[in-house]
Amino acid sequence: MRAVLLRCGAVALVAVAGGIGLEISAAPEAQRPVTPPTFYKDVLPILEDHCQSCHRLDESAPMPLLTYEQTKPWAQKIADAVQRKMMPPWFADPRYGHFSNDPSLSEPQIAEISAWAAAGAPAGDPHDAPAPRQWTSGWSIHNPDVVAKMPKPVEIPASGEVEYTYEIVPTHFTEDKWIQAAEVRPSSAQHVHHAVVYIRPPGAKWLRHAPVGEPFTASTLTDPEERREAHETTSDLLLVYAPGSTLEQWRDGMAKFVPAGSDLVFQIHYTTNGHAAIDQTSIALRFAKSPPQQRVITLQLNNHALLIPPGADDFRVEVQGTLPNDATLLSLMPHMHLRGKRFEYDIVRDDGSVETLLRVNYHFHWQLSYRLAEPRILKAGTKLRAIAWYDNSRRNPHNPDPEKTVKWGDQTSDEMMVGFFDVAVPASMDKLRYFIRQPGK
Numbered sequence: 418m419r420a421v422l423l424r425c426g427a428v429a430l431v432a433v434a435g436g437i438g439l440e441i442s443a444a445p446e447a448q449r450p451v452t453p454p455t456f457y458k459d460v461l462p463i464l465e466d467h468c469q470s471c472h473r474l475d476e477s478a479p480m481p482l483l484t485y486e487q488t489k490p491w492a493q494k495i496a497d498a499v500q501r502k503m504m505p506p507w508f509a510d511p512r513y514g515h516f517s518n519d520p521s522l523s524e525p526q527i528a529e530i531s532a533w534a535a536a537g538a539p540a541g542d543p544h545d546a547p548a549p550r551q552w553t554s555g556w557s558i559h560n561p562d563v564v565a566k567m568p569k570p571v572e573i574p575a576s577g578e579v580e581y582t583y584e585i586v587p588t589h590f591t592e593d594k595w596i597q598a599a600e601v602r603p604s605s606a607q608h609v610h611h612a613v614v615y616i617r618p619p620g621a622k623w624l625r626h627a628p629v630g631e632p633f634t635a636s637t638l639t640d641p642e643e644r645r646e647a648h649e650t651t652s653d654l655l656l657v658y659a660p661g662s663t664l665e666q667w668r669d670g671m672a673k674f675v676p677a678g679s680d681l682v683f684q685i686h687y688t689t690n691g692h693a694a695i696d697q698t699s700i701a702l703r704f705a706k707s708p709p710q711q712r713v714i715t716l717q718l719n720n721h722a723l724l725i726p727p728g729a730d731d732f733r734v735e736v737q738g739t740l741p742n743d744a745t746l747l748s749l750m751p752h753m754h755l756r757g758k759r760f761e762y763d764i765v766r767d768d769g770s771v772e773t774l775l776r777v778n779y780h781f782h783w784q785l786s787y788r789l790a791e792p793r794i795l796k797a798g799t800k801l802r803a804i805a806w807y808d809n810s811r812r813n814p815h816n817p818d819p820e821k822t823v824k825w826g827d828q829t830s831d832e833m834m835v836g837f838f839d840v841a842v843p844a845s846m847d848k849l850r851y852f853i854r855q856p857g858k
C-alpha cells in the first residue's frame with residue numbers, strides 16, 4: 418500500500434498549499450456555500466479524458482457517456498465503478514513501475530465523481546462545459562500509408578465459445594518496410610476480446626497450407642502438425658489489440674520491421690454477447706520516414722509445463738530467462754486465461770535481490786499492454802523472471818471447472834502462461850539473431 422499512501426500524501430500537500438492561498442486571498446472556507454460538483458463543470462472533463470475513448474458509439478463499451486442525458490442514469494454505477502477501480506480498466510499494482518498508458522483517475526477525481534453522484538447528479542450550467550472532444554470515427558493514425566482489411570468477414574454467433582479465428586492478409590509489399598505506427602480497428606468492437614497481428618515473412622513454414630484471405634480456425638486445418646502449431650510461432654508480432662487499445666506508435670528511431678512479401682496473420686478471439694454479428698477487422702500502418710536505428714521485437718517468457726491442481730486458489734507458476742544481448746525494454750503484456758489471477762515481471766539480480774517491473778491483478782476480459790513511461794536499458798545477462806498465479810477454485814467466478822487439472826492449451830478452458838515483452842534492439846538484428854549470445858557475455 419506504499420504508493421497509495423504516498424499518493425494520499427501528495428493530495429494532502431496540495432490541500433495544505435491551497436489552504437494557505439485561501440487564508441491570504443479569500444474568505445475562510447467555512448463561510449463559502451458548499452456546492453456539489455456538477456456534470457458540465459467537473460464530471461464531463463473527466464469523462465472526455467478517461468472514458469469516452471471507449472464509451473461512445475461503435476466502441477467497446479456498452480453505453481455512450483458523451484452527454485448529460487446519456488450519463489445521468491448511470492451516475493451511481495459510475496461512482497461505484499471508479500471507486501472500485503474497475504473503470505477505467507487498469508490492473509497494474511500502483512506500487513510497481515510507471516506506465517505511459519496508465520489511464521487511472523486520481524483520488525480527487527474519484528472523490529469528485531462520487532460527490533456528484535451522491536448529490537443526485539446535478540447538471541450545472543452547460544456554459545461550464547469543456548469543448549466537446551472531437552472523436553474521429555476513422556483512424557487515429559494521421560494519413561496512414563496502408564490500410565488493409567481482412568478480405569472476408571467473420572460471422573460471429575449470438576452465443577457460445579468461438580475458437581480463435583485466423584485470417585491471412587498478404588501485404589503485397591515489394592520492398593522491406595519499417596513501421597512507425599500501427600492501429601487495429603474491428604468493425605464489431607463489442608465482439609473482439611483481443612486480436613494479435615503477426616508478421617509472417619515469405620518462406621515461413623507457419624500455417625503454410627492454411628487458406629489465404631478467408632477466415633479459418635486451427636481445428637479446421639487438415640495437417641495435424643499445422644493444427645498443433647497454429648498457436649505457436651516464431652513469427653514476430655506486429656501488435657496486439659484489446660478493447661480500448663490506442664494506436665501503437667513507436668518512438669522516433671524505433672520501428673517494427675516487415676520484410677517484402679510478408680503476410681499479416683490476424684488471430685482474433687471473438688466473444689459472444691447475445692447478438693450475432695459480422696466482423697471485418699482492419700489495420701492501418703504508417704511507415705517510418707527514414708530507417709530507424711533500432712528494431713522493436715516482441716519476446717516472451719512462457720512456461721508450457723504448467724499443471725494446475727483442482728481447487729488450488731493461488732497456484733504459482735514461474736519462468737526465468739537470461740537476455741542474450743542488450744535490449745531496451747519498452748512494454749509488458751501478460752497473457753493467461755480464465756483462471757489467471759496475478760502476473761508479475763521481475764529482474765532477479767545475482768545477489769538474489771529482486772526488482773519488480775510490473776504486477777498485474779489479472780482480469781481476463783482486459784488484455785492490456787503496459788508501456789513503460791521510461792524505456793529501460795537491460796544489459797546482456799540480465800535475468801528476467803515472470804510469475805503467474807492461478808485461481809482454480811470454486812471462488813473464481815470465471816472458473817469453468819474447478820474439478821479439472823488444468824494444462825497448457827489454447828482454449829480459454831485450458832491455461833496459458835505468457836509474459837510478452839517488447840524490446841528495441843539494433844536495427845540489423847532480428848529475433849533469431851538476438852538469441853545468438855555475444856562472445857564473452
Ligand code: HEC
Pocket residue numbers: 463464467468469470471472477478479491494495496498499504505506520522660661662782
Ligand atoms: C478501455 C475502454 C474503456 C474505458 C477507458 C472505460 N470503460 Fe467503462 N466499460 C468498458 C466496457 C467494455 C464495459 C463493459 C464490460 C465491463 O463491464 O467490463 C464498461 C463498463 C462500464 C460500466 C458498467 C456498466 C454496468 O453494466 O454496470 C461503467 C459504470 C463504466 N464502464 C464507466 C466508465 C467510466 C466512468 C469510465 C472513465 C472513468 C470508463 N468506464 C472508462 C470500457 C471502458
